[in-house]
Amino acid sequence: AKRKHTADAAISTASAKRKHTDAAISTASPNTQPLPPFLACVPSRFHPAVDQDLVIHPEEQTVADFVDMGQREPNEEGTGRWLYNEKRRRIRILTLGRASKSVSKLVTFLEAFFCGRFTFAVDNSAPRPPVTKKSYRTWNKAVEIWSILDELIPLVSKTDFGVLALTDWPLCEDYSDNGDGSDAIEVLGRACGDRVCVVSSSVPSIFELCCTTVHEILHLCGFDHTTSVQCLMNPSPYEPLLAGTVFLAPFNIWKLCILFNVVEPESAEEFVIKHYENLLDVWDVCFDSSGTTEESDARKWLVRRLKWKQGSSKKKSG
Secondary structure, three states: OOOOEEEEEOOOOOOOOOOOOOOOOOOOHHHHHOHHHHHHOHHHHHEEEEEEEHHHOOEOOOHHHHHHHHOOOOOOOOOOOOOOOOEEEEEEEEEEEOOHHHHHHHHHHOOOOOOOOOOEEEEEOOOOOOOHHOOOEEEEEEEEEEHHHHHHHHOOOOOEEEEEEEEEEOOOEEEOOOOOOOOOEOOOEEEEOOOOOEEEEEOOOOOHHHHHHHHHHHHHHOOOOOOOOOOOOOOOOOOOOHHHHHHOOHHHHHHHHHHHOOOOOOHHHHHHHHHHHHHHHHHHHHHHOOOHHHHHHHHHHHHHHHHHHHHHHHHHHO
């Protein structure tokens, strides 16, 4: 199957060697792009700059790059991104292996994160990819992720924005020149420009599964990696997960507004507030946020972010 462009694997611990044709990348800092005032004034403490020694991929996508992608036709060179519209807003979820037990909470989180703009439908009816692990290439008991993606590409319908395969199998990507698995590394997920992505549910927690899945879906939406600040689209591994890496930095939350065509300042501000409120509403439903866990730290971040917004709104009105 022809692949239009490949988005980088989530939280990979090795530099990607695969030659891929990502959409136009600019080395300019995303923070130099004009943002609406309600995002431009967000304090840097919410998304601090990262240690550049931890950066895996130095490229950075600007807001202008993202807008430009939306003005181009998606093609094999990966110069464009698929546009969201009311007729193409479904993301179909297929489960492989025994991943179905994770689906309910995952869908709840995804619906909150995207403010209901996408519909998520678990659909394991035919046609569907092979459901047994032996149907795919494996290296060291991990399934080579592109063998799954190639099966998914023909299954995307005209009414799908994309297709997500969720599996409990460990996944790997082989970067060897001859494809013999000698340079296969473990990955948590991968998306490609043909509107398909794969995520492994074999992670320590539903929290990490949700973060990885949103990261890959955002790749489907045309988002590239962010390397300058803590952000959900930062591919660098952090253990434990830092609260700022679980949410979108201001320039990426603005891309989300652009994706859904919510660009009038007042409406966009309402959308962003709703985004955070939705996440807070479902947080305790999806995660165990008691004690000093990554989940509880992220929940505290959400509370601080909303309180800051409420305080800034009072100052503005005063």
